[in-house]
Amino acid sequence: METVEGLAPDAASVTAARKLARPGPWTATGYDERAVWGLCKGSGARPYQTQVDLSGPAYNCSCPSRKFPCKHALALLLLRARGDVPEGEAPAWVVEWQASRGERIWPFRVLERKDAVVPNGLHERHGVVEVLRRLAREADDEIGRERHARDRVADAAHQIEVLLAGMAPAHAAQHLG
Numbered sequence: 001m002e003t004v005e006g007l008a009p010d011a012a013s014v015t016a017a018r019k020l021a022r023p024g025p026w027t028a029t030g031y032d033e034r035a036v037w038g039l040c041k042g043s044g045a046r047p048y049q050t051q052v053d054l055s056g057p058a059y060n061c062s063c064p065s066r067k068f069p070c071k072h073a074l075a076l077l078l079l080r081a082r083g084d085v086p087e088g089e090a091p092a093w094v095v096e097w098q099a100s101r102g103e104r105i106w107p108f109r110v111l112e113r114k115d116a117v118v119p120n121g122l123h124e125r126h127g128v129v130e131v132l133r134r135l136a137r138e139a140d141d142e143i144g145r146e147r148h149a150r151d152r153v154a155d156a157a158h159q160i161e162v163l164l165a166g167m168a169p170a171h172a173a174q175h176l177g
């Protein structure tokens with residue numbers, strides 16, 4: 001529980017999450033080795049789709065809250081911590097989000113790896129590599145912070161791909177120290 005509270009953006013979010021951390025508002029909850037998810041009844045007709053990728057952790061919720069993580073994600077983690085979420089198979093909307101994250105941030109993941117193979121010539125330009133690594137970390141943070149950040153990250157990823165393509169002789173690659 002302390003862990004969940006440590007993730008909250010403020011005290012009000014913890015209070016709100018505690019109120020929501022009961023089975024009543026939730027349907028279709030589940031967890032697997034990577035994620036926990038569920039549908040939470042809100043004020044609108046459609047329940048919010050809430051999910052947490054525990055490998056980050058990274059959060060995603062269809063509610064309009066600008067808080068990050070939102071109270072729904074925190075409540076879901078509280079429910080999970082209490083054992084109130086059953087093990088299950090991730091539904092399509094969870095699988096799709098995970099896939100879109102992995103896909104869009106692949107250039108950053110590649111650069112974060114110590115044994116990353118980068119185009120020949122780029123390994124000498126450590127300044128550039130450092131900048132890219134910093135962008136990678138910021139982008140990963142941002143994906144979590146803001147739902148709408150994913151498009152911006154996709155743009156950044158595209159720019160990096162263009163940059164890499166422009167710097168590299170196409171025929172060779174070297175290991176980055």
Ligand SMILES: [Zn+2]
Pocket residue numbers: 048050061062063064065070071072073
């Ligand atoms: Zn939410």
